[in-house]
Amino acid sequence: MNIYVILKRTFDTEEKISVxxxxxxxxxxxxxxxxxxxxxxxxxxxxxxxxxxxxxVVTVGDEDSEKELRTxxxxxxxxxxxxxxxxxxxxxxxxxxxxxxxxxxxxxxxIILGGxxxxxxxxxxxxxxxxxxLDIPHVTTITxxxxxxxxxxIERDVEGDLEKIETSLPLLVTAQQGLNEPRYPSLPGIMKxxxxxxxxxxxxxxxxxxxxxxxxxxxxxxxxxxxxxAGKILSGETPDQVxxxxxxxxxEAKVI
Amino acid sequence: MAKKVLVLAESRDGALRNVxxxxxxxxxxxxxxxxxxxxxxxxxxxxLAAELIHYGADRVLTxxxxxxxNYTPDGYxxxxxxxxxxxxxxxxxxxxxxLGKDLSPRLAARLESGLISDVTGLEQxxxxxxxxxxxxxxxxxxxxxxxxxxxxxxIRPNNIAPxxxxxxxxxxxxxxxxxxxxxxxxxxxxxxKASTGVDLAEAKIIVAGGRGVKSEDGFKPLQExxxxxxxxxxxxxxxxxxxxxxxxxxxxxxxxxxxxxLYIACGISGAIQHLAGMSNSKVIVAINKDPEASIFxxxxxxxxxxxxxxxxLLTEEFKKVxx
Numbered sequence: 389m390n391i392y393v394i395l396k397r398t399f400d401t402e403e404k405i406s407v408x409x410x411x412x413x414x415x416x417x418x419x420x421x422x423x424x425x426x427x428x429x430x431x432x433x434x435x436x437x438x439x440x441x442x443x444x445v446v447t448v449g450d451e452d453s454e455k456e457l458r459t460x461x462x463x464x465x466x467x468x469x470x471x472x473x474x475x476x477x478x479x480x481x482x483x484x485x486x487x488x489x490x491x492x493x494x495x496x497x498x499i500i501l502g503g504x505x506x507x508x509x510x511x512x513x514x515x516x517x518x519x520x521x522l523d524i525p526h527v528t529t530i531t532x533x534x535x536x537x538x539x540x541x542i543e544r545d546v547e548g549d550l551e552k553i554e555t556s557l558p559l560l561v562t563a564q565q566g567l568n569e570p571r572y573p574s575l576p577g578i579m580k581x582x583x584x585x586x587x588x589x590x591x592x593x594x595x596x597x598x599x600x601x602x603x604x605x606x607x608x609x610x611x612x613x614x615x616x617x618a619g620k621i622l623s624g625e626t627p628d629q630v631x632x633x634x635x636x637x638x639x640e641a642k643v644i
Numbered sequence: 645m646a647k648k649v650l651v652l653a654e655s656r657d658g659a660l661r662n663v664x665x666x667x668x669x670x671x672x673x674x675x676x677x678x679x680x681x682x683x684x685x686x687x688x689x690x691x692l693a694a695e696l697i698h699y700g701a702d703r704v705l706t707x708x709x710x711x712x713x714n715y716t717p718d719g720y721x722x723x724x725x726x727x728x729x730x731x732x733x734x735x736x737x738x739x740x741x742x743l744g745k746d747l748s749p750r751l752a753a754r755l756e757s758g759l760i761s762d763v764t765g766l767e768q769x770x771x772x773x774x775x776x777x778x779x780x781x782x783x784x785x786x787x788x789x790x791x792x793x794x795x796x797x798x799i800r801p802n803n804i805a806p807x808x809x810x811x812x813x814x815x816x817x818x819x820x821x822x823x824x825x826x827x828x829x830x831x832x833x834x835x836x837k838a839s840t841g842v843d844l845a846e847a848k849i850i851v852a853g854g855r856g857v858k859s860e861d862g863f864k865p866l867q868e869x870x871x872x873x874x875x876x877x878x879x880x881x882x883x884x885x886x887x888x889x890x891x892x893x894x895x896x897x898x899x900x901x902x903x904x905x906l907y908i909a910c911g912i913s914g915a916i917q918h919l920a921g922m923s924n925s926k927v928i929v930a931i932n933k934d935p936e937a938s939i940f941x942x943x944x945x946x947x948x949x950x951x952x953x954x955x956x957l958l959t960e961e962f963k964k965v966x967x
Contacts, residue, residue: 401897401917405783412784423898481749482758507897509779511761513749516717520753525828526717528746531891546742547843548892550835555828565884565898566891604758608774609787613924621935621946629947630957633929634965636945641927643849643906644873644962 389441389535390495391432393465394488394502394514395425397449397456401507410610421456424503426463426570427563431533432501433464434568439535441498442466446491448473448484454586461581462573468586475591478603481509485517486601490594492522497558499540504529504562512562519560527553529564645771646678647795650733652724653684653696653704654743660692662846663739663799665699665806670799671737672700672807673766674773681705681731685723687713690819697815700807704817705731711824714831715743721750723822728755735773735795741845744798757794764803764903781897781920801846802903837892844895847876849906852895852922853888854880856911856932856951860888865955866910872962878902880918896921908958910951914939931955 399405400418407413421429432443445460446469447453457468471487473479492500500519505512512528519526531550532543535557542553545564573581591598620636622629637644649671653664664682671680682701684693686708693704707723724747728736736751738744740762752759764785765776772789775797779786790796844850851870853863863877870877878900879893895902897920907925912918914930914937922928923942930943931954940946947954 399780401920404916405780407784412780480758482752482756485749485753507781510781510901511749511759512745513752513759513761516746516749517753520750526746526750527829529742545892546834547845548890549837551831552833552835554830554832564891565894604756604793605760605788605790607786607788610779610784611786612784613782616923616942616944619928619930619940619943619946621940621948626947626949626953627957629949630954630961633945633947633958634961637906637927637929638965641906641944643927644966 389435389439389498391435391441391443392492392495392497392500393425393428393432393443393445393460394500394518395429395445395447395456395460396422396503396506397447397453398422398506398508405612407610407612412610419452419456421459422503422506424505424507424563424565427565427567428501428503429460429463429465430568430570431563435499435535444469446471446488448487450474457586458581459573461584461586462577463571464577467584470586470588471594472588472590475598476601477598480603480605481511481513481517482604483601485514485521487591487594487596488514488518489521490596491589492518499535499557500560502560502562504564515560515562522560524558524560525555526560526562527555528562530561531564531566533561645676647675647734648678648731649675649680649735649737650728650731651680651682651701652736652738652744653682654739654741655684655686655689655692660695661739661741662806663741663801664696666801666804667737667739667799668696668700669807670763670766670797670804671735673768674735674737674795676768683707683724683727685712685720690817693817697813698809698811700813701815703815705820706817707820707822709822709824711827714834716827716829716831717746717750718827718829719824720747722824724751725754726822727820736797738798740798740800748796748798752796755794755796757796758790760788760790760797763797763799766804778901778924781901782924783920800903802848837890842874842876844876844878844893844900844902847902847904849873849875849908850878850895850902850904850925851875851908851910852878852880852912853883853910854912855882855886857883857888862952863889865952865959869908869955869959869962872959872966880912880915882913882915909939909943910955912939913937914942
């Protein structure tokens, strides 16, 4: 099987966010593979173990994204592709999916996996957009996948309910939490990853004119939510606190 | 400039979802006095159309087809694409629901348009509508616009107030015949797992448990409180990782981001990754044994105590006042 994973480098979930010059500040932030993309990588490796083939991880990002690609290689992916976004003045989900579609245009792929959402921008757009541009079906928020020949049986999370889907390859899926437990890279894995192929592509290599993939949306302001005032810690005997709380929720906060 | 705006309405268990009424309100504002029409898809939805008009839609198109009984990307895509080609709307509003998240990017790709997902607020700025949306799971916000071409947005449930229902409003309801070709994904079965039927994303009240709940059974008192309040039950990552509950309940930066009117956090310490998923709730109550727990830093009201003592008392007290 030709298995591809699209992944994104994101802020670590433990990071506090600060804003400077109307932008999220990246100074001294720790970066990780988007956690949902880790499920996609794990599932890709599992599919390869069961069916044979090659796992290729692809990202659109700056040169620092090489670190996350190496991590994916250390987990067990075979090769990596870094499509540089450094020539792009503006980038949104239209841009990213168009660039990825240009990359996949002449590739043979059986399945493309990604996370169902990136924890930074949180749009979840790139997967389904890419599927449409490649004219293949997609299934989002999957929690289980079984491939038998070209038939694929999937379970997906739909707002807490479970939907069982039948579809076929080629296919794009996006991972939901619960799909698997991503492995940690092993030490031999990390050593091997250093020698695995990592290709860097410029937009020119994909025959992309940057004007054609210019962002369709524009960000006019980035700001932090107002800081919450300190709340009220109740005191007294527990039953009295409970009575007071119910009264506050009804009469002061008016939410009940 | 007045715009013609399409709203995709959604129903579940034979009733319209609140987010559809909220989407109509958002569409009204985007339209700037133009026309707002709602599209309703399913196998039998005709009877729901009037309510969309009561909530502000100028007219409703219904698309009924056996292949629309369950949502599939292909079935809905083909239906919406046909209607968009016929109607040429200048703006489209979906709910940021499971369906909206799945379908909107695919349509936007075909329409070669921008798409602003998960909008929590909007305002007019000259000719443009500026949309507010959370980033980094609500640790920050951004304001975005689509300056030319189709304006396409999905709105987060529970954030934009619907218009007042007015049963005297009338408007055309037109049935559209749609041609649906092969579906490449087939829904074989839907297994109901959401216990209360109250969806986390749309819930007005959420009762959430963390590691302090200690076991699967420990969620029972939380569920009893939720039942009394008509609330949904959620969980922190800690509780999910410890197998006390299903991952579908997880609230946080990984997991669901929620903004209910009332969030009751029980035995949740308040790791930054959990706070990202709930700290924009309107009113937060924290119940925790540890007075130093960081959940208290975002709470409006806190009780320092054992949740297994406090929560049942709270349930009894609410029972008394809510009868």
